[in-house]
Amino acid sequence: MANEGRPVLVTGGTGTLGRALVTTLLEDGRAVRVLSRQPRPASAAPAVEWAVGDLLTGEGLAAATDGVGAVVHCASNPRRPAEDVEAAVQLTLAARAAQVPHLVYISIVGIETVPTQYYAAKLRVEELVEDSGIPWTVLRATQFHDFVAFLLDALSRTPVAFVPRGVSDQPVDVHEVAQRLAALSTGAPAGRVEDMGGPQVLTAMELMRTYLAGTGRRRWVWTVPLPGRIRAFRAGGHLTPEHATGRLTFAEWLQGRR
Numbered sequence: 302m303a304n305e306g307r308p309v310l311v312t313g314g315t316g317t318l319g320r321a322l323v324t325t326l327l328e329d330g331r332a333v334r335v336l337s338r339q340p341r342p343a344s345a346a347p348a349v350e351w352a353v354g355d356l357l358t359g360e361g362l363a364a365a366t367d368g369v370g371a372v373v374h375c376a377s378n379p380r381r382p383a384e385d386v387e388a389a390v391q392l393t394l395a396a397r398a399a400q401v402p403h404l405v406y407i408s409i410v411g412i413e414t415v416p417t418q419y420y421a422a423k424l425r426v427e428e429l430v431e432d433s434g435i436p437w438t439v440l441r442a443t444q445f446h447d448f449v450a451f452l453l454d455a456l457s458r459t460p461v462a463f464v465p466r467g468v469s470d471q472p473v474d475v476h477e478v479a480q481r482l483a484a485l486s487t488g489a490p491a492g493r494v495e496d497m498g499g500p501q502v503l504t505a506m507e508l509m510r511t512y513l514a515g516t517g518r519r520r521w522v523w524t525v526p527l528p529g530r531i532r533a534f535r536a537g538g539h540l541t542p543e544h545a546t547g548r549l550t551f552a553e554w555l556q557g558r559r
Contacts, residue, residue, distance in 0.1 A: 306332065306370070307332065307368060307369055307370030307371075308331075308332035308333055308334040308350055308368070308369050308370065309326055309331055309332070309333055309334070309369065309370060309371045309372075309373060309486050309487075310334045310335075310336060310352070310365060310366060310369040310371070310372045310373070310401075311323055311326070311333060311334070311335050311336065311372075311373050311375060312336045312356065312372070312373070312374045312375055312376040312388075312392065313336075313374070313375035313376030313377060314333075314335030314336065314337060314349075314375070315335070315337055315339075316375060316376070316377075317445065317447055317475055318375050318407065318445070318475055318478060318479060318482075319335070319375045319376070321475050321476045321478075321479035322373060322375060322479040322482055322483060323335060323346070323349060324479070325476070325479045325480055325482075325483045326483050326486075327346060327348055327349070329483055329487070331483070331487065332348075332350070333348070333349050333350065334349070334350035334351070334352055334365065334369060335349055335350070335351055335352065336352050336354050336356070336361075336362075336365045336376075337351065337352070337353060337354075338353065338354070338355055339353070340353060341353075352364060352365035356376055356387075356388035356391055356392055357384060357387050357388055357391065358391070359391040359394065359395060362391060362392065362394075362395035363395055363398065363399065365395070366392075366395045366396050366398075366399040366401055367399050368399075369399070369401055370402065370403065371401070371402065371403040371404070371405060371486040371487070372392070372396055372401050372403070372404050372405065373405040373406075373407070373482055373486050374389070374392060374404065374405065374406045374407070374426075374430075375407055375482075376388060377423075379419050382418045382419040382421070382422035382423075383418075383422065385419075385422045385423065385425075385426055386422050386425050386426060386429070389425075389426040389429045389430065390429060393429055393430065393433040393435065396433070396435050397433060397434050397435055401435055402435075402436060402490075403435075403436050403437070403438065403486065403489075403490050404430055404433065404435045404436070404437045404438070404490075405437070405438045405439075405440070405482060405485050405486050406426065406427065406430045406437065406438070406439045406440070407440055407441075407442065407478070407482060408423050408424075408426070408427055408439055408440065408441045408442075409423055409441055409442065409443075409444075409539070410441045410442060410443050410471075410496050410498065410539055410540065410541045411441075411538040411539030411540070411541075412424045412427075412441070413538075414533060414536065414538025414539065415533045415534060415538060415539055416533060427439055436489075436490035437490055437492065438485050438486075438488075438490050438491045438492065438493075438494060439492070439493045439494070440478075440481060440482060440485060440494050440496075440497060441493075441496045441497070441541075442473055442478045442481075442496070442497045442498070443470070443471040443472060443473050443496075443497070443498040443499055443539065443540065443541060443547075444470060444471075444472050444473070444539075445472065445473060445474070445475045445478070446472045446473070446474055446475065446499075446549070446551055446554040446555075447475060448472075449470060449472040449508060449551065450512060450554075450555070450558075453508060453509055453512040454512075454516075456509070457509065457512065457513060457518060457520050460520065460521065461520060461521045461522075461523055462509055462513065462520040462521065462522045462523070463522075463523055463524075463525050464505035464506055464508075464509045464522060464523070464524055464525070465505050465524070465525065465526075465527045465534070466505075466524040466525060466526050466527065467524075467527075467535045468504070468505045468527065468534050468535055469502050469503060469504045469505065469537065469540060470502070470503060470505065470508060470539075470540070471498045471499045471501065471502045471503070471539075471540045471541065471542065471545070472499045472503075472508075472551050472554075473497060473498055473499035473500075473547040474499070474547055474548070474549040474554060476549075477497075477547050477548060477549065478497060478547075481497055495544050495546075496541040496544045497541075497544060497546055497547065498540065498541040498542065498544050498545050498546065498547060499545065499547040499549075499550070499551070500545050500547045500548055500549070500550055501545070501550055501551065502540055502542050502545070503551065505524070506522060506524065508551060509522050510522065511551055511552050511555065512551075512555065514552075515552060515555030515556060515558075516555070
């Protein structure tokens with residue numbers, strides 16, 4: 302096991318993926334350090350080290366990266382994509398100065414095919430990681446069940462639920478992605494590894510009907526054309542059916558949430 306005994310630093314450790322990753326690492330017996338802009342909350346597990354720092358200014362990053370065996374970069378802000386790039390610059394500078402032996406980055410399947418600002422930022426961060434001079438690993442995953450459910454909830458609040466026409470998705474369980482990241486972080490740097498997708502590719506209509514059934518809602522479901530640039534989702538570049546390594550289906554995830 303690479304760098305056993307040294308903590309794994311998790312950025313975004315209080316987010317959906319970060320929390321799952323921290324739990325997984327602790328269950329695996331790994332030392333964990335979380336980077337956050339906020340002071341340690343009372344709810345934090347006693348075994349977790351807490352580092353206060355700011356990825357946008359670089360403040361506190363030297364101390365946060367000191368002595369770690371790996372950094373797993375999960376922090377992201379879809380509402381402000383440019384901040385992802387700024388954060389990656391600060392993190393890679395600090396990690397290189399601290400001679401961090403392994404930088405792991407979680408990215409998204411298809412970021413080079415869908416022309417949105419957020420996907421462009423994720424692609425730029427991948428490039429920064431690859432050019433950082435730090436041994437690295439990049440894992441791309443499809444959308445999490447949680448995020449797909451969030452979108453479906455927003456689209457089904459009126460008596461008629463609307464879904465994009467001609468679009469499919471391949472949601473994956475965040476805990477399974479966390480398990481993959483934990484394994485990657487304790488192994489040797491591997492570059493760009495195989496993508497990770499959920500077990501099923503489902504149309505937006507199938508996903509909505511599954512969501513409505515799983516949440517006990519009754520709605521008419523209509524399809525609508527996609528606007529603007531996000532029409533690129535119709536081409537399916539955000540899918541990876543050849544890497545459907547996830548196990549928990551969207552329907553099973555909904556049932557478990559209930």
